[in-house]
Amino acid sequence: MAQQELDMELDKFRSFIGEALAEGGTQHLINFTDEELAVLDPDSLVEVVAPTPHLDAMSDTEREWVLATALRSLVARDLVEVQNIEELDAVLNASSQDGAEPGAEQAEGPGTASGATLKMKTSPEVDLALVLRRTAGHIVVAEQQTVRGSIHALVYVHARDLLLVERITGGGMHIFTLASSATDAAEMLHSLTDPFGVADEDGPVRRLDPQALDGAGVGEALNNAIENALVVTQLVVLSDPPGSLLTTYATENAVWTVLVDKPHDPKGITARSVGTRSLNRSIRDLILAKGE
Incomplete structure (x- = not known):
């Protein structure tokens, strides 16, 4: 079968699954x-x-x-x-x-x-899990790092109403969920970025100089968050061309985000402390970054 025909069949398959999700909503698929x-x-x-x-x-x-x-x-x-x-x-x-x-x-x-x-x-x-895992238009990869080790999650983006979320425990259990929206997928990644539920309120956006990312360059508040972070999570868009990178730092009482719009972008690095709504919106925007 020609590649064009394969793409057409895949589009029909995505449409069918998307319609089914629209009726039943986000749901666990398999482990x-x-x-x-x-x-x-x-x-x-x-x-x-x-x-x-x-x-x-x-x-x-x-x-x-x-x-x-x-x-x-x-x-x-x-x-x-x-x-x-x-x-x-x-x-x-x-x-x-x-x-x-x-x-x-x-x-x-x-x-x-x-x-x-x-x-x-x-x-x-x-x-269904294996096909959606291999045929995504782009993927968002999240890695949470703590003193106890790493936890991973991947969002395989097929359409606005069809996303496969794979959460991977440190013990090697893969939990697959069919998400009917990027908002639902973002909420599933929220626990990796704010496991203590301390994301409180939004602070001012601070634009960072990539040539001065030391303590003095990033400012005292962000530097303290980086040094005292109990959980550091990185979320990156795997696509062609490469997409954005979002790093979150969760302390005992706050969550900070550092967003790099594009790789090697000298102007697109911003940082801020965030509340729950803004944190989820940042993750959602990352998931929908391609083609938005």
């Missing part, structure tokens, strides 16, 4: 672990920007075993139907009789066992 996603879409480990923190911490041997367990979990949850289960059982039994551990032979890749290619049929909600 996966790192290893379940690796079984379902192994290429995404290098082709999708979403991190896999639990899987990344494992050795190759550990990965092989958890992938096998993940497949069992997917089957048990009725998310996957293995269509060549007899072939896989035969290969695993042969390996056991030869004295080798299951999975000890060279596999063809994630989702395979001992050289036998896995043939799977996935459920509609699995297909």
Whole structure:
């Protein structure tokens, strides 16, 4: 099928899902672990920007075993139907009789066992999550950093009324939500930027000089927020051309934002303390930055 025809089919698919969301509103779609996603879409480990923190911490041997367990979990949850289960059982039994551990032979890749290619049929909600994850017009990536580690979220933007939000815990759980508006998606990212609920009121906008981003250059109030921040969150628009970058600093009693309009823009860096409404509006604007 030609690329133009594929694009037309994708547009129809987006329109259909968008209409369904308009009726039901924002709704949870599905949850996966790192290893379940690796079984379902192994290429995404290098082709999708979403991190896999639990899987990344494992050795190759550990990965092989958890992938096998993940497949069992997917089957048990009725998310996957293995269509060549007899072939896989035969290969695993042969390996056991030869004295080798299951999975000890060279596999063809994630989702395979001992050289036998896995043939799977996935459920509609699995297909929907994987398709929307790979075909977004642009993506907003958020990373929250604290002394306890990092939490991530990604917003895959398909249309104003169709967004896929993927929230990733430090333990490698991926929580997928279908959002019917950028406002709803922004509210889901709000907890990453203001986990203590201290965003109170808006302060004046301060334009920063990119050549003087030290303590004196940014001003005492912002410098204190940066030095005393308990949570730092970065949100960046991945698009072509590259989009804006929003950094938030949450202290015990305030939230500050620093917005870079465009990469290497000598004039587009602004900072301010924000209230809840302005913080959500900044995140929403970031989500809708492309084409607005």
